[in-house]
Amino acid sequence: MAVACASKRRRISPPESPSSTEPLAPDGHVYKASGWNLEQQYEQRPREQKKVLESTRLPIKTAEGRIERLASPESEQETVDSLFGSGDEDASDTQETEVEERPVEIPIRQQIIEAKEELARIGTLLSENPEEHIGGFRKIAEIGASTNTVVKKLALATQLAVYKDIIPGYRIRPLGELDSSEKVSKEVRKLRSFEQALVTNYQNYIKEVAKCAKASGDSSSEDRASIATVAISCACTLLLAVPHFNLRSELIKILVDKLSTRNRDDDFIKCIETLEKLFREDDDGNPSLDGVTQLSKLIKARDYRIDESVLNTFLHLRLLSEFSSRGSQNRIDKPASTDAKKSKFKKEFRTKKYRKILKERKAVEKEFKEADAIVSHEERDRLQAETLKIVFVTYFRILKTRVPNLTGAVLEGLAKYAHLINQDFFGDLLETLKDLISKASFEDPTQDTEDDTLDAPENPASQHDPLRSTLLSTTTAFTLLEGQDAARSASALHLDLSFFTTHLYKTLHSFALNPDIELSSKSLRLPDPHDPSSHHNLSQPITTNNKVNLKTPSVLLLRALSSILVPRSVPPLRVAAFVKQLYICSLQLPEKSAQAVLGLLHQVMKLHGRKVAALWNTEERKGDGVFDALRGDVEGSNPFASTIWEGELLRCHYVPAVREGLKGIERLVREIK
DSSP, rough: OOOOHHHHHHHOOOOTTTTTSSSOOSSSTGGGGOOOHHHHHHHSOOOOOOOOOOOOOEEEEOTTTTOOOOHHHHHHHHHHHHHOOOHHHHHHHHHHHHTTTTTOOOOHHHHHHHHHHHHHHHHHHHOOOEEEEEEEHHHHHHHHHHHHHHHHHHHHHHHHHHHHOOOOOSOOOOOOHEEEEEEHHHHHHHHHHHHHHHHHHHHHHHHHHHHHHHTTTOSSOHHHHHHHHHHHHHHHHHHHHHHTTTTTTHHHHHHHHHTSSSOOOHHHHHHHHHHHHHHHHHHSSHHHHHHHHHHHHHHHHHHSSSHHHHHGGGGOOOOOHHHOOOSSSOOOOOEEEEEEEOOTTOOOOHHHHHHHHHHHHHHHHHHHHHHHHHHHHHHHHHHHHHHHHHHHHHHHHHHHHHHHHHHHHHHHHHHHHHGGGEEEEEEEEHHHHHHHHHHHHHHHHHHOOOHHHTTTTOOOOOOOOOHHHHHHHHHHHHHHHTTTHHHHHHHHHTOOOHHHHHHHHHHHHHHHTTTTTTOOOOOOOOOOOOOGGGGGGSSSSSSSOOOOOOOHHHHHHHHHHHHHSSSTOOOHHHHHHHHHHHHHTTTSSSSHHHHHHHHHHHHHHHHHHHGGGGGGGOOOOOOOOOOOOOOSOGGGGGGGGGOOTTTHHHOOOOOOOHHHHHHHHHHHHHHHO
16 A cells, blocks of 8 residues: 655744844844844945837837837847946946047037027027017027137127117117006017017127127237127117117217227227217207217216317217208298199099098008107207207317317317307307417417327327418307398497408418418328428328318318408408408419409409409509508508509419409409499
8 A cells, every 4th residue: 555645844934943032142133133224225225227218119010909119229239238248348338438428629610610500590580580589699699608709709790680680660668567567468468578578688788799899999819809899890880770779878888988099990980980970860869969968978078188080070960950041031931832722624533432542541641650750840959959058068168178189170160050059158259269369370380289299199190270270260250140140240249250350361371372271181191201200101191180071271261251251241441451362362372272262252343343443443542552461450451552463463374264263353343344
């Protein structure tokens, strides 16, 4: 009988040992088992995280209808490598990772090309849809923060082009508390958000331009100087393109800060030309007022030690030319009537429908005119009056301080715009002009003052001309009374202009012998070989300081003589003395000036021919004695004691036009007789 094998039973609990119930020593493990924290040790144990790669394969559908996603071959290869990899390969991977983490140096040429492409892409997006891509300005600014000079210039130029393209034609005002709290539509809220973001980015750009422009003229660093040139060019372009927009004062300040230096480089000349163009094209009045205000503060802060061209920018203000027109004394100017009724035969036939369309069109045009930011005449006149006040205050301060290198520029401005001065200032201004003429009479033209010496190294052509100052002072004095009855105004205001007449009469010979009487400030001149200061550069012609008023001394002289001789209330003795002196001077003058003087004498003979006809007839002499051409007193020169014998010499003049002008004067004399 087979014996059945007993089934094997598994022991559930470990067998008890006699040592388990006995406590261990104090340093044993069982004794400290209650203080163990096994979970904390597990948490602190480092783990290896497997990199999960996303599969790039498309899912497939199995035969059972289930959709499964296949693993990528890279993940399968990594699984195999992890199973059969070795420690040496892990070390090599670590070394490769360290090599990859090192920064790769990109060539400068490649950086510039990449910056160009990125700036072009961002600029295109901003120009196409600025509201959606307003954050592009921040990206361009980040690119412009590069240390590469070319990239920085490209960033400044890109922002300039974009701002010129997207800046609206109106000024954006800041939002107040009421504007922020009121309920508006979604489109209005979006537009306001864009406008405020535009102003903020534009302000940051202007600050960056101002920061870069401060390095203009820095000879220590060519890179900084080149960036400053680009920054000043951007400021000038923006000021001319968008003078109505926000932060106009900051742009003008950039230009004025450059003009505060005495270094006449290309940036300086560009700033001067920009301000002149801004003043000429200003229809509003606000840009001109901002520019004149900042320039006047600069001139005063610099203690009038500035370049003459800075002061000449005032001559380009539009207000000074718009107030110069005078009404006619013979007729009344009436505006052309636009609502005049047409003749019945010329009346155009219009249907009822066409008349209705025209009526609606006129209504739309009227709304457009009201919507445009057109400044009213009253507001513009107020701004122009304020600008005019600042200009004349600056002129009078310079005349009071007697700055030699700026006196000529002030006199040119006053001579051109003296008709705008209030009559209350006539007396003080005439006294100042008399002092200037008296000082110029005793001044040596070849001797430089202290200020001229300081200005000589930077602008050698800027010299004080006493003869030109005398002409400008005389012209200014007579221009004060231009456009009104001079005799009546002089008697009412107690003005005496005989001093200017006498001084001009005494200096006629000096002007006739002046070799530069027909040369303007832009005329080329060869350096004087006897001047030691010009020996270093005898091969190149030089020009004098480029003034705004380009009139030659000959033109200024004729203008002053016209103010004295053309009025009808001139005494015969004064007319005869000037006619005799002008005939003497015409023998020494160049051909063009001689023609101009004879033309003036022809006009004088038409007005005062009967008063001075005795000068052409030896038998009708009214005076006794001898004519004194060098006498300072006009009336005491005894002109009627002489005759116009200079005409016989002028008949033999080498210029035919001079001979023809003389024949015209003699023809008038014969008609008077």
